[in-house]
Amino acid sequence: xxxxxxxxxxxxxxxxxxxxxxxxxxxxxxxxxxxxxxxxxxxxxxxxxxxxxxxxxxxxxxxxxxxxxxxxxxxxxxxxxxxxxxxxxxxxxxxxxxxxxxxxxxxxxxxxxxxx
Amino acid sequence: xxxxxxxxxxxxxxxxxxxxxxxxxxxxxxxxxxxxxxxxxxxxxxxxxxxxxxxxxxxxxxxxxxxxxxxxxxxxxxxxxxxxxxxxxxxxxxxxxxxxxxxxxxxxxxxxx
Numbered sequence: 001x002x003x004x005x006x007x008x009x010x011x012x013x014x015x016x017x018x019x020x021x022x023x024x025x026x027x028x029x030x031x032x033x034x035x036x037x038x039x040x041x042x043x044x045x046x047x048x049x050x051x052x053x054x055x056x057x058x059x060x061x062x063x064x065x066x067x068x069x070x071x072x073x074x075x076x077x078x079x080x081x082x083x084x085x086x087x088x089x090x091x092x093x094x095x096x097x098x099x100x101x102x103x104x105x106x107x108x109x110x111x112x113x114x115x116x
Numbered sequence: 117x118x119x120x121x122x123x124x125x126x127x128x129x130x131x132x133x134x135x136x137x138x139x140x141x142x143x144x145x146x147x148x149x150x151x152x153x154x155x156x157x158x159x160x161x162x163x164x165x166x167x168x169x170x171x172x173x174x175x176x177x178x179x180x181x182x183x184x185x186x187x188x189x190x191x192x193x194x195x196x197x198x199x200x201x202x203x204x205x206x207x208x209x210x211x212x213x214x215x216x217x218x219x220x221x222x223x224x225x226x227x228x229x
Contacts, residue, residue, distance in 0.1 A: 042221075042222070046218075105150075107160055110157070
C-alpha cells in the first residue's frame with residue numbers, strides 16, 4: 001500500500017532556530033500534500049495544502065513566512081518551522097494524496113517538535 | 117468552509133459493550149466521510165469510510181451510518197475490546213481531486229475490563 005515516510009520523528013530545538021520536517025511518498029506520486037498540526041488532546045488542524053510545483057495555500061491564521069512549505073517534486077514535501085518558539089511545540093503530520101478520485105489520504109508518522 | 121462537530125468527547129464502555137460516536141457536518145457538498153483511530157503519538161489510521169451514495173457500511177465489528185438529509189454520520193463499534201481504546205476522529209471532505217479533510221474534535225474511547 002501507499003507509504004509516506006516522515007522525518008524526523010522527534011526533534012528538540014532551541015528557541016529562535018529553524019527546523020525542517022520531510023515527508024516522502026515511497027511508492028506513489030503525491031500530487032498534493034497536506035500539513036497538519038496537532039496540539040495535545042486536540043484534533044488535527046490543517047495548516048496548509050501544497051501541490052507539486054506550486055506555492056502552498058495556507059489556512060487562515062497560519063503564518064506563511066514562519067511555516068515554509070516546499071513541494072518541489074512528486075515524492076518530497078518539506079515543512080520548515082522558522083524562528084521556532086515554545087508555542088510552536090506540537091505534533092506535525094503530513095498527509096499525501098495521489099490526486100485521484102478515490103479520496104486516498106496517506107499519513108506520515110508525525111514529528112514531535114519541542115522548542116526549548 | 118466545512119465544519120465538523122463530534123460527540124461525545126470522551127466515552128467509557130465496558131469490554132463487550134457497544135460504542136457509538138456521532139458527527140455532524142455543515143457542507144452539503146461533502147461526500148466522503150472517513151473515520152480514523154489514533155493512538156498516542158501515532159499517525160491516524162483509517163478504520164472505515166463511507167461515501168454519500170450509501171447509507172451504511174460494515175466491516176466486522178465496525179459500522180458507519182450516514183444520513184445525508186440530516187448531515188450526520190455515526191461510528192458504531194460492537195463487542196468492544198481493550199485494544200479499541202484510542203482517540204477516534206471523524207472527517208469530511210467534498211468531491212474533487214485531493215480535497216482537504218476537515219476533522220472532528222475527536223472522541224477518547226476507553227474500554228474497561
